[in-house]
Amino acid sequence: MQQKRNIQIIEWEDLDKRKFYSFGVFMTMTIRATVYPATLIRTRLQVQKGKALYNGTIDAFCKIVRAEGVKGLYRGFMVNTLTLISGQAYITTYELVRKYVSTYSSNNAFKSLVAGGSASLVAQSITVPIDVISQQLMMQGQGGHLTRFRVKPKLPGAKHKATFGQTRDIIAQIFAVDGLRGFYRGYMASLLTYIPNSAVWWPFYHFYAEQLSNMAPSNCPHLLLQAMAGPLAAATASTVTNPMDVVRARVQVEGRTSIIGTFKQLIAEEGFWGMTKGLSARIIASTPTAIVMVVGYETLKRVSLRPELVDSRHW
Template identity: 85%
Template sequence: MQQKRNIQIIEWEDLDKKKFYSFGLFMTMTIRATVYPATLIRTRLQVQKGKSLYGGTFDAFFKILRVEGVQGLYRGFMVNTFTLISGQAYITTYELVRKYVSQYSEDNTVKSLVAGGSASLVAQSITVPIDVISQQLMMQGQGQHLTRFRLDSNTETGKPKKVFGQTRNIIAQIFAADGFRGFYRGYVASLLTYIPNSAVWWPFYHFYAEQLSKLAPSDCPHLILQAMAGPLAAATASTVTNPMDVVRARVQVEGRNSIIETFRELIKEEGFWGLTKGLSARIISSTPTAIVMVVGYETLKKLSLRPELVDSRHW
């Protein structure tokens, strides 16, 4: 613990690991289901040329809802749930690296930056193949003309095996076109997007929480301050990393090989404003994500505290 800080940070050695992982799975699944529609919208906005399909975040939401129904907002969700594995890998890596770095530095910014970047590296190695498949499924429906792969008509109309039939169909097409490498298309772009995003998010999260604690009354629950700090950190990280996120989405969905060439083409076609595509959707999705994640994660850690430490932590 860092007693000098107004808001105490629950560290890895303070946790009951069995409770931590049990509650963690439920929390991660809840977050995925809550923000998935915004993730789908962001992907379609980033891949479309100009405003050929949607005029913006809310236009996309209402068009998808009207034409494809609620189901359209959850295309590829079943595949995406496999990221639960990467979610557990992420939080485990983050906490373990924080503990390791604390042997060399007690500076919270250093620990958060190194741990956040390391956690993202591990998680993305698991997540990228899942993202590649789920993004192709996201683009079906109104956005199918923007991707190389389209569902066979018989899988589109089949009812009992529709979800898994579509998934198998997309997997087979990716493998036939690109082999195993196809499932890791955009891996470098993902690392260049999410490692900085994670490395920036955690230091800013603790920074904003600490600054808010100095402005708030002393009896203000820390969880409220942390819930406010989360979206601020998410907006900051999203703004910094959005240009690479646009490039990543295009590399993975359009089957491109060159990050630099994709970046150049984006600038040529749409100017520097093209680098902001999907940013509003990303911030909109990151706000509830950050609130749910922060409240869930901090509550998870509180519930997972070793019994002898419960009464010693201000909540």
């Protein structure tokens, strides 16, 4: 009979913090660059009415590349890289809250749920203004008619407007129309999307990892099992929270003020299936994100393990 084994979890107090943060920035940047095109496609699919512009993820990809080139898939990317700050805030909050909750409960699922939700709250408070700007930039080009703000067209014969110039145009327009609060449009919708997503992802990640560990041969590397558990958890969390993600995208891009009103209008115009818009793109985006994040994050924690603990861990 195969002996049950547990995947070891490296906790916050086990880490060399300098290594952890140094390698963490590189890992986060790699993830952002990998999944950004899928994020852009998901945003355009969620904001369009019905199938006015794209018939799905593959169709959107082909049309964007054909009309705007590969660089069209990276509209707003430079602004989005500022979310590196929120990425580090997310990781730190998750690990610290998990450590704090450990003093009251040894239940791993509960610790992961509370820590994941708390980390998302902190990260979204930093991310939303960046998202508001980058989403407006994402919608330029083919999706320009779906947003309230447009980058000023270049004059005949002028060189292509630099990215920072386009960003400045969008920031100025948002501030002129909505003031400072315009940069936090959709904040509550983001919290209602990402806090549950994060709170669901971590418990399911550990659950799937343990189940796979129990089924796999004893010599199967834990990192491989964790890499498989990540996408399963991501697909589960994406499916559960996608309706709110559709509402969030519309609130932020279209400038709506009512979450409930946006939800009702979406149901009235497009029915239940409107809640699934962008889900395939979201899962496509979340799968490589989850694999890269899990492999990167677990490897990051292992290489950041305090030297005196290395020999005591077995993978």
